[in-house]
Amino acid sequence: MKNVLLLFPFIMASCTSPIKTYLPSISELGIGKEIPFSPGHNMIVHVGAEDLPAKVTLVEIQLAPMSMGAPPHIHKNEDEIFIVLEGTAHFLNGDKEIVAKKGTIASLPRGYYHGFWNPTSSPTTLALFIAPGHFEKFFYAVEEAVKFRRPKSPKEFGAIITELAGSNDVIIDMRKLPSSGLKLLPP
Numbered sequence: 265m266k267n268v269l270l271l272f273p274f275i276m277a278s279c280t281s282p283i284k285t286y287l288p289s290i291s292e293l294g295i296g297k298e299i300p301f302s303p304g305h306n307m308i309v310h311v312g313a314e315d316l317p318a319k320v321t322l323v324e325i326q327l328a329p330m331s332m333g334a335p336p337h338i339h340k341n342e343d344e345i346f347i348v349l350e351g352t353a354h355f356l357n358g359d360k361e362i363v364a365k366k367g368t369i370a371s372l373p374r375g376y377y378h379g380f381w382n383p384t385s386s387p388t389t390l391a392l393f394i395a396p397g398h399f400e401k402f403f404y405a406v407e408e409a410v411k412f413r414r415p416k417s418p419k420e421f422g423a424i425i426t427e428l429a430g431s432n433d434v435i436i437d438m439r440k441l442p443s444s445g446l447k448l449l450p451p
Contacts, residue, residue, distance in 0.1 A: 286316055293324055293349070293389070299407050305331060313397030321397030325390040327353065332448050333380040333390075335425070336440035340433035342399045344392060346370040346380065351388030354444055355380045361442040377437065383444045402432045419450075 296308040311322040327333050336356050348368045355362045355370050356379040372378040382388040409424045
Protein backbone atom coordinates (compact mmCIF):
# COMPACT_ATOMS: atom_id res chain seq x y z
CA MET A 265 0.00 0.00 0.00
CA LYS A 266 2.86 2.35 0.82
CA ASN A 267 4.24 1.96 -2.74
CA VAL A 268 0.87 2.81 -4.24
CA LEU A 269 0.63 5.99 -2.14
CA LEU A 270 4.09 7.05 -3.28
CA LEU A 271 3.01 6.71 -6.92
CA PHE A 272 -0.28 8.57 -6.41
CA PRO A 273 1.15 12.13 -6.90
CA PHE A 274 2.88 11.01 -10.12
CA ILE A 275 -0.29 9.39 -11.45
CA MET A 276 -2.37 12.47 -10.63
CA ALA A 277 0.17 14.79 -12.29
CA SER A 278 0.17 12.73 -15.47
CA CYS A 279 -3.64 12.63 -15.53
CA THR A 280 -3.97 16.40 -15.21
CA SER A 281 -1.43 17.34 -17.89
CA PRO A 282 -3.08 18.99 -20.90
CA ILE A 283 -4.14 16.71 -23.73
CA LYS A 284 -4.25 18.22 -27.20
CA THR A 285 -7.74 18.39 -28.64
CA TYR A 286 -8.06 17.98 -32.40
CA LEU A 287 -11.01 19.58 -34.10
CA PRO A 288 -12.48 18.74 -37.49
CA SER A 289 -11.96 21.20 -40.32
CA ILE A 290 -13.38 21.50 -43.79
CA SER A 291 -11.68 23.54 -46.48
CA GLU A 292 -12.14 24.30 -50.13
CA LEU A 293 -9.60 24.09 -52.93
CA GLY A 294 -8.08 27.47 -53.69
CA ILE A 295 -8.86 28.87 -50.24
CA GLY A 296 -6.59 28.63 -47.19
CA LYS A 297 -3.15 29.55 -45.81
CA GLU A 298 -1.18 30.54 -48.92
CA ILE A 299 2.56 30.14 -49.27
CA PRO A 300 3.98 31.93 -52.33
CA PHE A 301 6.65 29.27 -52.65
CA SER A 302 8.39 30.21 -55.88
CA PRO A 303 7.72 31.99 -59.16
CA GLY A 304 4.85 30.17 -60.85
CA HIS A 305 4.30 27.90 -57.86
CA ASN A 306 1.72 28.78 -55.21
CA MET A 307 0.84 26.51 -52.28
CA ILE A 308 -2.15 26.38 -49.96
CA VAL A 309 -1.92 24.41 -46.72
CA HIS A 310 -5.25 22.70 -46.03
CA VAL A 311 -4.10 20.38 -43.20
CA GLY A 312 -0.96 21.03 -41.18
CA ALA A 313 1.09 18.48 -39.27
CA GLU A 314 -0.34 19.72 -35.95
CA ASP A 315 -3.97 19.54 -37.11
CA LEU A 316 -4.39 15.75 -36.76
CA PRO A 317 -2.97 13.07 -34.47
CA ALA A 318 -1.58 11.32 -37.59
CA LYS A 319 0.77 14.31 -38.17
CA VAL A 320 0.18 14.43 -41.94
CA THR A 321 0.14 17.52 -44.13
CA LEU A 322 -2.13 18.19 -47.11
CA VAL A 323 -1.03 20.94 -49.48
CA GLU A 324 -2.61 22.19 -52.68
CA ILE A 325 -0.01 23.14 -55.29
CA GLN A 326 -0.90 25.49 -58.13
CA LEU A 327 1.64 25.34 -60.95
CA ALA A 328 1.60 27.99 -63.65
CA PRO A 329 2.14 26.91 -67.26
CA MET A 330 5.77 26.24 -68.17
CA SER A 331 7.00 26.17 -64.54
CA MET A 332 9.09 24.00 -62.26
CA GLY A 333 7.39 22.47 -59.23
CA ALA A 334 10.28 20.69 -57.50
CA PRO A 335 13.67 19.71 -58.89
CA PRO A 336 14.85 16.10 -58.70
CA HIS A 337 15.30 15.30 -55.03
CA ILE A 338 15.30 12.49 -52.51
CA HIS A 339 13.82 12.57 -48.99
CA LYS A 340 15.42 10.71 -46.13
CA ASN A 341 12.42 10.99 -43.80
CA GLU A 342 9.20 11.73 -45.71
CA ASP A 343 6.80 9.94 -48.04
CA GLU A 344 4.68 11.92 -50.50
CA ILE A 345 1.47 11.19 -52.38
CA PHE A 346 0.44 13.51 -55.22
CA ILE A 347 -2.96 13.64 -56.93
CA VAL A 348 -3.32 15.57 -60.17
CA LEU A 349 -6.54 17.55 -59.70
CA GLU A 350 -6.42 19.68 -62.87
CA GLY A 351 -4.15 19.86 -65.89
CA THR A 352 -1.06 17.77 -66.57
CA ALA A 353 2.14 17.40 -64.55
CA HIS A 354 5.36 15.62 -65.38
CA PHE A 355 6.89 13.56 -62.57
CA LEU A 356 10.35 12.14 -62.20
CA ASN A 357 10.02 8.67 -60.67
CA GLY A 358 13.56 7.35 -60.14
CA ASP A 359 15.00 7.76 -63.62
CA LYS A 360 11.69 7.70 -65.53
CA GLU A 361 9.60 10.68 -66.62
CA ILE A 362 5.87 10.11 -66.17
CA VAL A 363 3.23 12.30 -67.83
CA ALA A 364 0.41 12.53 -65.29
CA LYS A 365 -3.01 13.77 -66.33
CA LYS A 366 -6.00 14.69 -64.16
CA GLY A 367 -6.84 11.81 -61.82
CA THR A 368 -3.30 10.39 -61.65
CA ILE A 369 -2.01 9.40 -58.21
CA ALA A 370 1.75 9.29 -57.64
CA SER A 371 2.96 7.53 -54.48
CA LEU A 372 6.59 8.54 -53.92
CA PRO A 373 8.25 6.92 -50.89
CA ARG A 374 11.32 8.23 -49.12
CA GLY A 375 14.61 7.04 -50.55
CA TYR A 376 13.66 7.50 -54.25
CA TYR A 377 14.46 10.40 -56.55
CA HIS A 378 11.43 12.31 -57.70
CA GLY A 379 10.41 15.78 -58.84
CA PHE A 380 7.57 17.46 -60.73
CA TRP A 381 6.98 20.29 -63.19
CA ASN A 382 4.44 21.68 -65.65
CA PRO A 383 5.84 21.95 -69.19
CA THR A 384 2.39 22.58 -70.70
CA SER A 385 0.59 25.77 -71.72
CA SER A 386 -2.18 25.24 -69.11
CA PRO A 387 -2.13 25.58 -65.30
CA THR A 388 -1.90 22.45 -63.15
CA THR A 389 -3.29 21.83 -59.67
CA LEU A 390 -1.98 19.05 -57.44
CA ALA A 391 -2.87 17.76 -53.99
CA LEU A 392 0.17 16.70 -51.97
CA PHE A 393 0.00 14.53 -48.85
CA ILE A 394 3.21 14.44 -46.80
CA ALA A 395 3.90 11.94 -44.01
CA PRO A 396 5.16 12.69 -41.54
CA GLY A 397 3.88 16.19 -42.08
CA HIS A 398 6.62 18.07 -40.22
CA PHE A 399 8.20 18.75 -43.64
CA GLU A 400 5.71 21.60 -44.14
CA LYS A 401 8.13 23.72 -42.08
CA PHE A 402 10.47 23.59 -45.10
CA PHE A 403 7.91 25.52 -47.20
CA TYR A 404 7.56 28.21 -44.54
CA ALA A 405 11.36 28.43 -44.19
CA VAL A 406 11.73 28.98 -47.95
CA GLU A 407 9.03 31.65 -47.86
CA GLU A 408 10.85 33.49 -45.03
CA ALA A 409 14.30 33.13 -46.66
CA VAL A 410 12.98 34.53 -49.95
CA LYS A 411 11.41 37.51 -48.14
CA PHE A 412 14.66 38.17 -46.26
CA ARG A 413 17.23 37.53 -49.03
CA ARG A 414 15.18 38.72 -52.01
CA PRO A 415 16.85 36.56 -54.67
CA LYS A 416 17.34 38.42 -57.95
CA SER A 417 17.68 35.39 -60.21
CA PRO A 418 16.44 31.80 -60.49
CA LYS A 419 19.98 30.69 -59.65
CA GLU A 420 19.87 32.61 -56.33
CA PHE A 421 16.42 31.18 -55.61
CA GLY A 422 17.72 27.68 -56.38
CA ALA A 423 20.58 28.21 -53.93
CA ILE A 424 18.05 28.97 -51.17
CA ILE A 425 16.07 25.81 -52.00
CA THR A 426 19.23 23.67 -52.06
CA GLU A 427 20.49 25.06 -48.74
CA LEU A 428 17.21 24.59 -46.90
CA ALA A 429 16.59 21.19 -48.47
CA GLY A 430 19.95 19.98 -47.21
CA SER A 431 19.16 21.11 -43.68
CA ASN A 432 15.95 18.99 -43.91
CA ASP A 433 17.70 15.78 -45.06
CA VAL A 434 16.66 16.28 -48.69
CA ILE A 435 19.23 15.99 -51.49
CA ILE A 436 18.69 17.78 -54.82
CA ASP A 437 20.37 16.49 -57.99
CA MET A 438 19.67 18.63 -61.07
CA ARG A 439 21.57 16.14 -63.28
CA LYS A 440 18.50 13.89 -63.03
CA LEU A 441 16.11 16.47 -64.55
CA PRO A 442 14.76 15.26 -67.94
CA SER A 443 14.81 17.52 -71.00
CA SER A 444 11.16 18.61 -70.58
CA GLY A 445 12.10 20.05 -67.20
CA LEU A 446 15.42 21.49 -68.35
CA LYS A 447 13.58 23.57 -70.94
CA LEU A 448 11.84 25.41 -68.08
CA LEU A 449 15.11 26.63 -66.56
CA PRO A 450 16.66 29.94 -67.59
CA PRO A 451 19.87 29.78 -69.65
